[in-house]
Amino acid sequence: MGLRVLGGIVEVRAPVRISQRRVREFVQAKGSWVVDKLIEHRERPKISPFGYGESVPYLGRKAAITIEPGPVEAVAVSLHDEDCNVFVEEPDLIYLGRWHFHVTAPLGIEGDSLRESVREALVAWYRAQATEVIQQAVDECKPLVAPRAKPVVRISNARAQWGSCSSDGVLRFSWRCLMLDPYEIEYIAVHELAHLKVRNHSKAFWRVVTKAMPSALDIRRGITRASRTLPR
């Protein structure tokens, strides 16, 4: 029998014909280990990186977030591009740096529901930007990789994959690509465009990629490194 704890779920794998009692005994024997894992999961911080005073990467640069109540019906997000200091909650002064998000939230939303609405609004903002930025990257890289292709670009919510290419020629890119540097976004566009010519990751595939983008392998390594610290 096998046992694992994934997030808050205890999963037991057992042969089909084994009795419930034996399964229970098996889990009970490992009881303290299971309890430790569950406590560990419960106590892990689940704070969203899209919260008040946090910073999220946008096109490879950190952008701090301030949230202020205002006369709006739904949470509104705008990116500002000027130096700015803001008193968020006296006496804390946050230096927002050159790029920062001003988030305006309707009066009366607080706590967890405020945090969740802000997160949703920021994700929607990233998605909208992604549609434009990634389409542009695909259009710019296409002549170098697959000049005759007519790919359809879609934005996804994928966490584990930056991009994918389906057999019908649809290229999907996670909105999370917008956290990366522009040249990294270009690499991901080149990578998925190259799949229109070579479906797998064979030598022939990498030849197409590096012909269009000689520094592709270095950029790819940089993205793998960066992935470990980006908010999910």
Ligand SMILES: [Zn+2]
């Ligand atoms: Zn690939």
